[in-house]
Amino acid sequence: MTAPEPTRERILAAAEELFAEKGFDATPTSRIAARAEVPKGLVHYYFARKADLLEALVERLPRERIDRAAVVVPGDVEASLCRLVAVLDALLDSSAVLSHLLWREADTHPAVRDALHQRFDALVAEIRAVLAESGATGDVDSAAMLLASAVSYRHSVFRHAAVESAARTDMTPELRFLAAGLTSSAPARPGPA
Amino acid sequence: MTAPEPTRERILAAAEELFAEKGFDATPTSRIAARAEVPKGLVHYYFARKADLLEALVERLPRERIDRAAVVVPGDVEASLCRLVAVLDALLDSSAVLSHLLWREADTHPAVRDALHQRFDALVAEIRAVLAESGATGDVDSAAMLLASAVSYRHSVFRHAAVESAARTDMTPELRFLAAGLTSSAPARPGPA
Amino acid sequence: MTAPEPTRERILAAAEELFAEKGFDATPTSRIAARAEVPKGLVHYYFARKADLLEALVERLPRERIDRAAVVVPGDVEASLCRLVAVLDALLDSSAVLSHLLWREADTHPAVRDALHQRFDALVAEIRAVLAESGATGDVDSAAMLLASAVSYRHSVFRHAAVESAARTDMTPELRFLAAGLTSSAPARPGPA
Amino acid sequence: MTAPEPTRERILAAAEELFAEKGFDATPTSRIAARAEVPKGLVHYYFARKADLLEALVERLPRERIDRAAVVVPGDVEASLCRLVAVLDALLDSSAVLSHLLWREADTHPAVRDALHQRFDALVAEIRAVLAESGATGDVDSAAMLLASAVSYRHSVFRHAAVESAARTDMTPELRFLAAGLTSSAPARPGPA
DNA sequence: TATGAATGAGGCTTCATTCAT
DNA sequence: TATGAATGAAGCCTCATTCAT
Known part of the structure; x- marks a missing residue:
């Protein structure tokens, strides 16, 4: 009953920051791992291809509703x-x-x-x-x-x-x-x- | 009366196309050379850094005047x-x-x-x-x-x-x-x- | 009980030989990899910069004690x-x-x-x-x-x-x-x- | 009756300085030309191979005589x-x-x-x-x-x-x-x- | 004698990706 | 589920050297 996927989320958050800062191509997965403070192999464990990170981020986009x-x-x-x-x-x-x-x-x-x-x-x-x-x-x-x-x-x-x-x-x-x-x-x- | 710098211009034109197609980071200088049909070294002869290509393109921007x-x-x-x-x-x-x-x-x-x-x-x-x-x-x-x-x-x-x-x-x-x-x-x- | 880091050591040994033979600048990292019989990328996995090889060699210098x-x-x-x-x-x-x-x-x-x-x-x-x-x-x-x-x-x-x-x-x-x-x-x- | 080879000498002097500062391998001929303030082609006009510069420097060594x-x-x-x-x-x-x-x-x-x-x-x-x-x-x-x-x-x-x-x-x-x-x-x- | 554009081999380094553990 | 060593392709860039002028 702990937070369901803390590591996976941390990786996504790190990727989001870095992609925004430097762009997708200029961001190595190793740096994503470093910022997320997870070992390098774990990034590719959750996201086999680098592009998968991007798609996961897009899917995570909040559907902003206006009151x-x-x-x-x-x-x-x-x-x-x-x-x-x-x-x-x-x-x-x-x-x-x-x-x-x-x-x-x-x-x-x-x-x-x-x-x-x-x-x-x-x-x-x-x-x-x-x-x-x-x-x-x-x-x-x-x-x-x-x-x-x-x-x-x-x-x-x-x-x-x-x-x-x-x-x-x-x-x-x-x-x-x-x-x-x-x-x-x-x-x-x-x-x- | 021919164009004064045909090679340099060809390189710039190739870079412009490719950067627009794929983005700056995703375009290798080797592909620019290939599209311009010049040897790889010539690209770096005219533009020491890859970023110099970008700046040259920006400087070349036509100052569009409207009639x-x-x-x-x-x-x-x-x-x-x-x-x-x-x-x-x-x-x-x-x-x-x-x-x-x-x-x-x-x-x-x-x-x-x-x-x-x-x-x-x-x-x-x-x-x-x-x-x-x-x-x-x-x-x-x-x-x-x-x-x-x-x-x-x-x-x-x-x-x-x-x-x-x-x-x-x-x-x-x-x-x-x-x-x-x-x-x-x-x-x-x-x-x- | 085997040597703890056989590959890293093999790379250092190869670098030591080649640097001494030809000098630092005249020794390509690719040749170091070849002599150590490791893939080229592994050299840079252990030693991000070529100069790091030199520093590692210096640190490895035996403190010669005389009896x-x-x-x-x-x-x-x-x-x-x-x-x-x-x-x-x-x-x-x-x-x-x-x-x-x-x-x-x-x-x-x-x-x-x-x-x-x-x-x-x-x-x-x-x-x-x-x-x-x-x-x-x-x-x-x-x-x-x-x-x-x-x-x-x-x-x-x-x-x-x-x-x-x-x-x-x-x-x-x-x-x-x-x-x-x-x-x-x-x-x-x-x-x- | 002017100085016999001012350019050739300037090239040698520049090479001497740079070789001493950075080493032979780390000194590009282009930098020698730059320091000598001669066009790049001229260096190779006088010294076909880079190593020829070194040999010319050694031959130019003053035979120091002591009084x-x-x-x-x-x-x-x-x-x-x-x-x-x-x-x-x-x-x-x-x-x-x-x-x-x-x-x-x-x-x-x-x-x-x-x-x-x-x-x-x-x-x-x-x-x-x-x-x-x-x-x-x-x-x-x-x-x-x-x-x-x-x-x-x-x-x-x-x-x-x-x-x-x-x-x-x-x-x-x-x-x-x-x-x-x-x-x-x-x-x-x-x-x- | 002088020039600088041209050439391409090769250097260092980065990096996604794989894989044994 | 997690790890980090291993791999090699490929990128950017440097540079000696050639050559037409």
Whole structure:
């Protein structure tokens, strides 16, 4: 009744850190073993191939659910967006290493790539739901798509704290702009022409 | 009148392709030499360290200038945005491998990271200029930032032709949404509160 | 009851031979592996850097102790010196390859250089002790220093059996000369003037 | 009528320095060219093989002649020895890099080894001559041999200024000891028994 | 006489992976 | 379940040497 697989978990945690720090290719399994403080052979005992570590990490990805009740301010689209972005920022930061990792390895590992796309689509859906519940009218789909892009971009590129850039500032102006487009009597998104 | 450095250029071109295909770490210099059809030693004759190839590629990045006169439709923000995105798509696709490469290696190579941020800022500025010249009013800055994010995101992530995703479709709805927010008598972006 | 680390030892022995034959820089690790009859990777498994081989060899240096009781002939300095030199010759020949190696690599490897100086000082001390116990009087220090130089020189330079030179002959005349200076009522070495 | 071969000489001088600093094997010809400030191809134009540089350096070795008239103090063996060692120290220091080099490469390059032995024999002869002219009696050969060893040893091993060791002090006690053995009515060196 | 691009062998080292225990 | 020695392929890089100009 002890923790079920402490060693296997320690190995995964070490791999997650190192992959995020240096990338998959630049991380030797020996270093993973060292950081996990397990003998080298044990890594390959649990994960026969190095790529298996990556897939296990992807499967372990938390399915981040947003508590929409705590985010939506009915009737106030802008306030809802602000609270949503705050929650998303916190969520994405909490699994920052994993997200980071996904971006880097998406090209060469199909499993990772698929997970990444899936996450983006889930994010768009989440934003759309918040907009709808907060009473947004107009082209909710486009706004959701734009916001999802901006949020994802921030978290994928501007993860280097040292860098100052136009995009590193807070997003309230953009949110206000989006909200403005969704509050007036704007037309809904037209179907694909 | 022939190209001044055919071999050096061939090596760079081969490196660009392979780095984009497989990533920096996963590309052996021997394969670069093979694709460039030069002996292995010549790669290191021109680029002492493998990382020098990366830096040379970044320096070679075309400073993409947009011919604004051919893009801006005065008085029609939406049309201007459509033409702008078309031009941007063409531009980014022409240097797709390089862009792709930047995204992957930004973390581990500072020179690459800086180039990436610089490119994003230039993109935002370009969009802003097009909006201004096409007669947009309102929070031009926020709109430029959102559009730059969306365009960048498309080109960095959705480069896998095989993948179908919500974001892989054309952007006209989003552009229409943005244009709508910039056409009415919307207020300009407020300064930092 | 077999040797505890046969492979590691075999690698060290092979390295010792080859370094002495050709020098450190001119000996590829692949040849060390070949002579030790182990796969190439095993050399680097035990000794991550090539220089580690050198340091391990230095640490393995036998601390040659002389059995003074078997050397000293009380009251007969010349006889004592003759027997001492015979013992030293045997000792140095037994670790000839290592000594040889030290001389060559002392410049570039501090650890080796220090070991070399330490050995010389130990040799001087040993000679001094033998002289004292055999009843030498006079400037024992100077004689010890001269003899240590001559012995060391012989073993470091005149190790090429093929070479005939004035110094390759036996040392009995020199020993007789030294003994003569230490037998009469000669004054002890003066302190630094 | 300009200096006959300034470039060739510059190359040799650069090679001498670098060989002494790092050793023959560890010195690339490209670095020699760099230090000599000549293009890389020129080194191999003058010296087809790298080893030719070494042989040219050995041939360039100055045949150090000692001005015995300025050294010998007739009737005072100890004073003569002191002045001799002072002159030898100066001489050997002036060609220190070359001497240093000889010691390191003697094993693998026969031409160097022969030059080294030749130098030692010349040194012994020189000392013997000084002793004879200063009126030494007794076993002049052994004393010359011992002193030559000690001087050579000092210059070959104790070239590392940073190292403090018993042998790094001045040699006057040893010289006094030797002189004492050559001043009394000591018997001449006997022939090989 | 001078040059520097070109060449390829080979050096050191890393590392995923296997396997006997 | 756990271990670490063993293996060898392959990577990056160095460098003497050649050669066309």
